Amino acid sequence: MREQFGEAPTASYTADQAGAAQATIAALAEVDRAFAGCRLPDSLSYCDCCTDPQLIGRLLSVSRDDLSEDDVASVAGSLLYTIGDANDFKYFVPRFCRDTLVVPLYDIDSVFARFRRAGFDEWADAERRAVRNFLCAVWKSALIAGSRRNLSALTDPWLDILDSMASLGFLGDALIIWDAEHGDSADSRLLDLLDLLEVGSGSISVSGAGGFSDNSAAYDVLEAWLRSPAVHARIDAVLESTRIADRELAERINGVLHALASRPEKTIGR
Numbered sequence: 001m002r003e004q005f006g007e008a009p010t011a012s013y014t015a016d017q018a019g020a021a022q023a024t025i026a027a028l029a030e031v032d033r034a035f036a037g038c039r040l041p042d043s044l045s046y047c048d049c050c051t052d053p054q055l056i057g058r059l060l061s062v063s064r065d066d067l068s069e070d071d072v073a074s075v076a077g078s079l080l081y082t083i084g085d086a087n088d089f090k091y092f093v094p095r096f097c098r099d100t101l102v103v104p105l106y107d108i109d110s111v112f113a114r115f116r117r118a119g120f121d122e123w124a125d126a127e128r129r130a131v132r133n134f135l136c137a138v139w140k141s142a143l144i145a146g147s148r149r150n151l152s153a154l155t156d157p158w159l160d161i162l163d164s165m166a167s168l169g170f171l172g173d174a175l176i177i178w179d180a181e182h183g184d185s186a187d188s189r190l191l192d193l194l195d196l197l198e199v200g201s202g203s204i205s206v207s208g209a210g211g212f213s214d215n216s217a218a219y220d221v222l223e224a225w226l227r228s229p230a231v232h233a234r235i236d237a238v239l240e241s242t243r244i245a246d247r248e249l250a251e252r253i254n255g256v257l258h259a260l261a262s263r264p265e266k267t268i269g270r
Contacts, residue, residue: 014144016144016183017141017144017145020137020140020141020144020145021141023137023140023141024101024134024137024138024140024141026137027130027133027134027136027137027138028094028097028098028101028134030130030133030134031093031094031097031130031131031134032094033130034124034126034127034129034130034131035090035091035093035094035127035130038087038090038091038093039091040059040060040084040088040091041087041088042060044056044059044060044083044084044088045083045084045085045088046078046082046083046084047082047083050082051078051082051083052074055071055074055075056083058071059071059075064091064092064094064095065094065095065098067095069104069105070105072092072095072099072104072105072106073104073105073106075092076092076096076104076106076107076110076111077106079092079111079114079118080114080117080118086117086118086119089114089115089118090118090123090127093127093131096108096111096112097131097134100134100135100138100157100160100161100164101138101157102157103155103157107160108157108160108161108164109159109160109163109164109167109209112135112163112164112167112168113163113164113167115131115167115168116167116168120168131168132168132170132173135161135164135165135168135170135173136165136170136173136174136177138161139158139161139162139165139173139174139177140177140181142156142157142158142161143158143177143178143181143185143186143189144181144183144185144186145185146184146185146188158189158192159196159206159208159209160209161174162174162206162209163206163209166218166219166222167218169218171218171221171222172221175221175222175225179230179231182234187234187237187238188238190231190234190235190238191235191238191239191242191249191253193206193226194226194235194253194256194257195249195252195253195256196208196209197226197256197260199256199259199260199263203216203219203220204219204222204223204260205219206219220266223260223263223266224265224266226260227260227261227265232257235253235257239253239254
């Protein structure tokens with residue numbers, strides 16, 4: 001096959017993107033270490049009315065990382081509802097984190113929204129720190145990777161990551177990272193976010209993200225950040241070139257900015 005088709009082309013990465021990817025890999029290894037002691041019990045609890053016993057058999061006999069996407073999707077939708085308890089949930093955390101790097105058959109943000117139901121705030125410091133560091137690393141990597149438009153946006157997990165961080169109380173971390181990144185990719189993400197922002201009379205939300213937990217307080221923080229003088233100036237600078245390249249997008253963003261400016265300001269710390 002190699003003789004017929006040749007070597008696969010090497011992807012082109014900037015030094016920053018390569019460094020962010022390496023940091024993400026290291027953070028994932030930290031998650032693996034933090035949860036290495038988690039095991040499923042010999043007899044996993046489940047609802048026998050709505051759960052396939054063969055699925056349970058595979059969960060108990062196949063290693064976590066070797067489970068099929070279909071099986072993990074079933075687990076992701078059922079954990080803490082019809083399958084398992086909080087300890088069983090922790091066993092799957094490394095797989096959920098690994099799947100964040102791809103486009104799984106389930107909603108990543110819906111799973112991370114369930115972490116607190118699994119007692120995340122009472123988990124061991126090493127476990128909570130590993131999850132936090134991983135989300136920060138994968139967020140930075142997504143932030144500087146460049147936005148995707150049209151159909152390719154379907155394979156772009158950046159909003160899922162942002163919403164996952166909001167669910168766990170880490171939105172402030174995401175915004176600090178965004179403040180520190182001023183490349184074209186991170187700037188273009190600002191326009192992507194604003195283009196998906198839905199400004200209501202009572203709150204803001206992001207189309208395609210959320211709805212899995214009460215993130216209203218987190219999105220109040222996001223709104224305050226977007227309306228801050230520094231970020232507003234940054235958005236204006238990015239819009240300057242967009243008005244020429246994509247006038248329709250620029251007009252949509254102007255409409256969102258006007259709607260944000262029309263809302264009463266809240267004094268919120270992050």
